[in-house]
Amino acid sequence: MLTILFDGIAYGMLLFVLACGLAVTLGLMNFVNLAHGAFAMAGGYVTAVLMNRYGVPFLLTLPLAFAVPAVIGLVLERTLYKQLYARSHLDQVLFSIGLVFMAVAAVDYTMGSQQQMIQIPTWLQGRVEILGIQVGLYRSFIIAVCGVLVVVLQYILTQTRFGSRLRAAVDDPRVARGLGINVSVIFAATFAVGSGLAGLGGALGAEILGLDPTFPLKFMIYFLIVVTVGGTTSITGPFLASLILGIADVAGKYYVPSLGAFVIYTLMIVVLVLRPQGLFARAR
Amino acid sequence: MLRRTLLSAAGAAAAMLALSGAAMAQDTLKIGLILPMTGPFASTGRQIEAAAKLYMQQKGDTVAGKKIQLIVKDDTGTADVTKRLAQELIVNDKIAVMAGFGLTPLALAPAPLATQAKVPEVVMAAATSTITEASPFIVRTSFTLPQATVPMADWAAQNGIKKVATLVSDYGPGIDAEKAFTAAFTAKGGQVENLRVPLANPDFSPFLQKVADAKPDALFVFVPSGIGSQFMKQFVERGLDKSGIKLIGPGDVTDDDLLNNMGDVALGAITTQHYSAAHDSPENKAFVEAFKKANNGMRPNFMAVGGYDGMHLIYEGLKKTNGEGGQALVDAMKGMSWTSPRGPVSIDPQTRDIVQNIYVRKVERKDGELYNVEFATIPNVKDPVKAAKSN
Numbered sequence: 001m002l003t004i005l006f007d008g009i010a011y012g013m014l015l016f017v018l019a020c021g022l023a024v025t026l027g028l029m030n031f032v033n034l035a036h037g038a039f040a041m042a043g044g045y046v047t048a049v050l051m052n053r054y055g056v057p058f059l060l061t062l063p064l065a066f067a068v069p070a071v072i073g074l075v076l077e078r079t080l081y082k083q084l085y086a087r088s089h090l091d092q093v094l095f096s097i098g099l100v101f102m103a104v105a106a107v108d109y110t111m112g113s114q115q116q117m118i119q120i121p122t123w124l125q126g127r128v129e130i131l132g133i134q135v136g137l138y139r140s141f142i143i144a145v146c147g148v149l150v151v152v153l154q155y156i157l158t159q160t161r162f163g164s165r166l167r168a169a170v171d172d173p174r175v176a177r178g179l180g181i182n183v184s185v186i187f188a189a190t191f192a193v194g195s196g197l198a199g200l201g202g203a204l205g206a207e208i209l210g211l212d213p214t215f216p217l218k219f220m221i222y223f224l225i226v227v228t229v230g231g232t233t234s235i236t237g238p239f240l241a242s243l244i245l246g247i248a249d250v251a252g253k254y255y256v257p258s259l260g261a262f263v264i265y266t267l268m269i270v271v272l273v274l275r276p277q278g279l280f281a282r283a284r
Numbered sequence: 285m286l287r288r289t290l291l292s293a294a295g296a297a298a299a300m301l302a303l304s305g306a307a308m309a310q311d312t313l314k315i316g317l318i319l320p321m322t323g324p325f326a327s328t329g330r331q332i333e334a335a336a337k338l339y340m341q342q343k344g345d346t347v348a349g350k351k352i353q354l355i356v357k358d359d360t361g362t363a364d365v366t367k368r369l370a371q372e373l374i375v376n377d378k379i380a381v382m383a384g385f386g387l388t389p390l391a392l393a394p395a396p397l398a399t400q401a402k403v404p405e406v407v408m409a410a411a412t413s414t415i416t417e418a419s420p421f422i423v424r425t426s427f428t429l430p431q432a433t434v435p436m437a438d439w440a441a442q443n444g445i446k447k448v449a450t451l452v453s454d455y456g457p458g459i460d461a462e463k464a465f466t467a468a469f470t471a472k473g474g475q476v477e478n479l480r481v482p483l484a485n486p487d488f489s490p491f492l493q494k495v496a497d498a499k500p501d502a503l504f505v506f507v508p509s510g511i512g513s514q515f516m517k518q519f520v521e522r523g524l525d526k527s528g529i530k531l532i533g534p535g536d537v538t539d540d541d542l543l544n545n546m547g548d549v550a551l552g553a554i555t556t557q558h559y560s561a562a563h564d565s566p567e568n569k570a571f572v573e574a575f576k577k578a579n580n581g582m583r584p585n586f587m588a589v590g591g592y593d594g595m596h597l598i599y600e601g602l603k604k605t606n607g608e609g610g611q612a613l614v615d616a617m618k619g620m621s622w623t624s625p626r627g628p629v630s631i632d633p634q635t636r637d638i639v640q641n642i643y644v645r646k647v648e649r650k651d652g653e654l655y656n657v658e659f660a661t662i663p664n665v666k667d668p669v670k671a672a673k674s675n
Contacts, residue, residue, distance in 0.1 A: 007493065011487050011489070108322065112326070113322065113323065113324060114327050114541075115511075115514075115542065117513050117542075117546065125520075125521065126520075126521065127521065127522065127523055136522070138521065207517065208487060210511065210513075210514045249490075250487070250489060251490070252490075253491060254490035254493055254494055257480070257490075257491065257494065258480075260482070260490065261482035
């Protein structure tokens with residue numbers, strides 16, 4: 001029972017790292033970026049290539065799995081995304097889904113369509129028993145990393161000057177500009193961090209979720225569920241939503257395996273019927 | 285009068301065209317190889333294409349005085365594309381044989397065309413039992429899933445395994461494997477608990493926890509080969525290997541193409557299948573060496589051997605008919621037997637399906653790489669589903 005809870009939390013945490021970048025761009029910048037998964041995939045491939053071809057240790061690849069997608073994100077934001085901030089959501093969806101297909105084809109062409117496999121270090125393999133609960137080491141590692149991320153992100157957004165500038169820039173870009181805030185620099189930085197977080201999620205998830213060129217399409221639905229259920233105005237919303245979804249998914253598949261695949265979607269429908277603005281968002 | 289002259293002239297012209305077409309066809313024989321070369325099943329296509337090209341490179345491209353031309357087409361793993369390509373190849377390119385077919389629906393789609401046009405269809409990969417019943421022109425050189433699965437049940441029953449949990453992906457081949465294993469194993473007095481995992485399932489943890497709680501003697505698993513490594517990792521991460529649960533299944537999980545990258549988590553898995561790159565025979569050693577040399581060190585898997593044997597069957601069939609295709613070629617293929625890299629094989633004259641040895645293998649480290657090492661052989665296994673029907 002507690003093992004199931006633990007697995008659910010770990011799975012939820014992983015969903016959160018993958019989706020929180022999207023919560024940032026979609027929620028704070030009000031931009032529908034379906035290509036989010038492509039950045040996650042980029043991070044995963046950075047880790048896989050560094051480990052398998054150059055023998056870089058797993059932990060050292062993680063900062064790069066953050067940095068490379070962040071730089072790609074920055075470049076794309078400056079050149080392409082910037083043009084679409086003022087456009088309708090439909091244009092943004094069409095644009096970003098196009099990016100997804102291009103990313104899938106590009107990775108397929110350069111890396112091949114097979115699953116990429118990584119070997120996590122031995123001290124992260126296996127499991128230990130704590131207070132009678134079987135705890136997987138790698139999953140504990142994911143929980144620890146994500147826990148730190150949540151605290152740091154929440155702190156930056158609510159307590160720092162950058163956070164308040166960002167919120168101001170989103171609420172009313174014109175006034176923010178008038179007050180001397182450099183809106184485009186803030187947007188670019190935020191977008192880069194969001195992409196980087198996705199990349200980190202992809203790298204951490206490669207071990208559990210697998211990694212192949214269809215990754216952005218396979219997991220797009222999960223990102224979107226997390227963000228819609230959680231609401232997009234804060235970090236805590238998607239965080240709690242990821243936890244609930246992760247636990248519900250794992251527990252559902254354990255207790256009613258025949259219906260297990262539907263639990264996460266049923267939950268989403270129920271939440272959206274009751275609270276269309278998301279579980280933890282204030283009604284607008 | 286004028287009309288009649290024109291008509292006869294047209295008729296003569298048509299006859300001449302047909303004649304010249306026939307003359308052309310006598311010089312070259314075209315083989316249409318339809319494979320998924322892109323998309324999620326591209327590794328199947330890659331392996332088969334490489335094997336077919338290797339065979340032609342080794343045996344030359346002339347058979348019964350005719351030049352063999354291989355036309356490779358990519359169906360992206362989509363059945364309606366396969367059918368369209370097959371039609372184009374038959375109508376425009378006038379192929380003598382079509383071959384390839386990576387998945388069951390891809391092999392079934394062109395079956396009506398094979399029957400109508402009397403073009404033999406050599407299935408080199410797809411493994412659902414019923415495929416050869418879809419057209420009298422289908423001949424198979426891969427395997428059937430029950431053919432690899434039923435010997436697993438027999439082996440488990442004979443080796444003190446009493447209680448088995450099955451875990452399969454919830455799609456056609458997965459359900460086939462589950463049914464074949466369950467039926468064969470319960471008939472031997474074993475106990476089976478069935479679990480099905482959604483095909484798009486990112487995390488196996490809840491299912492594996494259920495297996496851990498059920499404490500079976502062995503876990504029978506069938507998942508598409510790409511997902512196999514993820515499954516293996518989570519199986520070991522959960523400590524199921526240490527709690528004494530054996531991992532068994534048909535060989536798809538320990539696919540030679542991916543096995544070495546899976547790492548030590550795969551060690552000790554016991555599988556039954558018709559081919560391992562570590563098969564100990566001079567034919568196989570030569571095959572593996574030549575294949576690796578021609579393909580940048582890539583290891584051939586069971587798909588490659590299906591492609592290699594498929595080409596062999598077409599070559600030998602054409603030699604026997606002296607270059608004639610159609611019904612004569614299918615008849616020539618029936619009952620043919622030869623020594624393949626996988627061991628002795630033959631084509632069952634009744635079902636046009638392959639009869640071959642099934643090997644019980646264990647994943648071990650050999651010369652620094654992971655291989656499926658064979659330790660027991662069940663000779664001349666026919667497809668059990670069709671064998672049961674004919675009785």
